[in-house]
Amino acid sequence: MKISPQEVERLAKLAWLKLDPEEVKRYSQELSSILDYVETLNQLDTSQVSPTYHVVPQKSHLRKDEIGRSLSQEEFLSMVPAHEEGAVKVPKIIDIE
Amino acid sequence: MNYETIIGLEVHAQLRTQSKIFCRCATEFHASENQNVCPVCMGLPGSLPVLNEKAVAFALKMAVATHCQIQPTSIFSRKNYFYPDLPKGYQISQYDKPLATAGVVEIVLENTSKKIRLHRIHMEEDAGKNVHGERYSYVNYNRAGIPLVEIVSEPDLRNAQEAAEYLRTLRSILRYLDISDGNMEEGSFRCDVNISLRPERSDRFGTKVEIKNINSFRFVENAILYEMERQRMCLEEGKRIVQETRLWDEHEGKTFSMRQKEEAHDYRYFPEPDLMPLEISAEWVSQIRSTLPEFEQVKKQRFMTQYQLTNYDAKLLVQEKSLADYFEQTVHRGGDPKLVCNWILSEVLREFEVSKVACSSLTPGHLAELICLIQKGTISGKIAKDVFEKILKQGKMPSQIVREEGLEQISDAAQLEKVIEFVVSEQGDLVKQYREGQKNKFSFLVGQIMKKTQGKANPKIVSELLKNKLEREDT
Structure with missing residues (x-):
């Protein structure tokens, strides 16, 4: 299966990665070969097999609706790059025409 | 197009x-x-x-x-x-x-x-x-x-x-x-x-x-x-x-x-x-299915048949489940459904937001007792509004307020006759005008009697007694 350089660039954009042209070329080849390898599985007839959502056959654990300890505001804000009046400060993220 | x-x-x-x-x-x-x-x-x-x-x-x-x-x-x-x-x-x-x-x-x-x-x-x-x-x-x-x-x-x-x-x-x-x-x-x-x-x-x-x-x-x-x-x-x-x-x-x-x-x-x-x-x-x-409540539209229909409420009134009562429950609790404590409905939609909702009525200081117990006092003729509708204000301020039960402040309605004919006698003699001109055909003077005379009794006279009985007196006697 061929992964084109354009597809690599699109994936990089979605993952917010900066790739130089050399890397785009290399990843295009490497991803293609990985997918070729995985493609081997398609030789099997899986029409009678239900999709595997989880490898461990367990059902969900539910917890009681009880409040526990949170991080303090101070602890949390000490982990972020910038904050102001308790809020996390980030580059402006909306643009209205 | x-x-x-x-x-x-x-x-x-x-x-x-x-x-x-x-x-x-x-x-x-x-x-x-x-x-x-x-x-x-x-x-x-x-x-x-x-x-x-x-x-x-x-x-x-x-x-x-x-x-x-x-x-x-x-x-x-x-x-x-x-x-x-x-x-x-x-x-x-x-x-x-x-x-x-x-x-x-x-x-x-x-x-x-x-x-x-x-x-x-x-x-x-x-x-x-x-x-x-x-x-x-x-x-x-x-x-x-x-x-x-x-x-x-x-x-x-x-x-x-x-x-x-x-x-x-x-x-x-x-x-x-x-x-x-x-x-x-x-x-x-x-x-x-x-x-x-x-x-x-x-x-x-x-x-x-x-x-x-x-x-x-x-x-x-x-x-x-x-x-x-x-x-x-x-x-x-x-x-x-x-x-x-x-x-x-x-x-x-x-x-x-x-x-x-x-x-x-x-x-x-x-x-x-x-x-x-x-x-x-x-x-x-x-x-989960067995715990579902009765929803708005079903409740509205039931209120209309069970309590003979109009579509309009029922719709207003069921807009919040807590308000509908408040209405029914008041009715179950003896309040006449139509009267309870009127009181909630006018007096109560004037004081509280729709969603806040049920958790307000005015309980269905307060409202039911107040409405029962009106139904029994203990207080007039007008006095009831004063009592309502006092419940909100003091949080006391209506019967206690009525008792403490002596607000019981006067329905005793002999007692009312005396007041009527007094007002009729005091307002000789008006009585004359009434008898000459100015029927609108009647309500003014009733008003005077209500005033003399601080609003406690039973207006229905006053009307009857006054009418009798004015028709009967010549001065």
Whole structure:
């Protein structure tokens, strides 16, 4: 299966990665070969097999609706790059025409 | 050309659990910024989500109440995108295996009702809240991880009124179930509108536009009306509708195209490896089914037949379950239904907001006793209004106020005769005018008698006695 350089660039954009042209070329080849390898599985007839959502056959654990300890505001804000009046400060993220 | 409007709504409602959906952080609305956060909802390495049982129960209630098919197994998935309000880089949601599918909500329009089909209901976590400044955006993560139900309708709505009524009905169901505040202004009930136009009698859908950021019922109607006109103009001019997300600006009365900095929309959903499939037993569903309350429309019909209330009055009483319950509790304590209804809709709702009546200082016990005092003739309706004010100020029971302040109505004929005698002799001119045919002087005389008794005279008996006296005697 061929992964084109354009597809690599699109994936990089979605993952917010900066790739130089050399890397785009290399990843295009490497991803293609990985997918070729995985493609081997398609030789099997899986029409009678239900999709595997989880490898461990367990059902969900539910917890009681009880409040526990949170991080303090101070602890949390000490982990972020910038904050102001308790809020996390980030580059402006909306643009209205 | 005439166009038909096609509307589908996506509603997000916050569920009123104590703790978040996948962690034990509190969900309270009034916490200071970034107060309710923890390693799980902030996506710190090594933390694992554990699903809140009550959030599932609440979502199930909504699904059962809207006649959905509950899926015995549903799957949580990761919806991947980068946005500052989403600390993990993905939102835990449900994708190809939602909790419930194929429901229906019946809306009541002016003379008719209409069934709006639901496509699906699923559970997900809320994101943080962004505030946008001049140069920066500010994020508060208290909301990140609050449980949401997303309710997706089929494109069955045809105009702004239907959309508004559908939203009102969903909100009513959520509030009757007591699983969400349904408060659009505070953001616990949010709505995205998908809207497109197509030529009348066409069976293909046109290109749709999504409108976000609408935070009141009225704005939803306004945004739809504006967008219908914008799209119609566009089509008339032979232009194509661009599929996009627009924002409603109530100040300008317009929708605006929203350009997000991340333009590529590919959420690359995959099953959330940290959460096992959610299994819902048939027992759980039937247990939920057995706890459903009587909903607004059924209750309204019952109030009309059981208590002989008008459609108008019953509609007002059932707009909140807590108000309807308050009415019935007052009636069960002996209040005449029509009288109780009148008192609630006038005096009580003048004092308290609809949703606050049930938790106000005026209990059904207070109101029932007050109304019983009127029914028994112990106090007049006029005095009752004074007593009502005093209950609100002092919190005492009405009978105690009446006793302490000597407000009992005077119905004793002998006692009233004396007052009438006095007033008639005092107001000789008026009596003369009445007898000469100016019948309107009668009510003035009654007023004088009421005044002499500080409003305590039984007006009905006063009228009878006074009439007798004026007809009988010549002066």
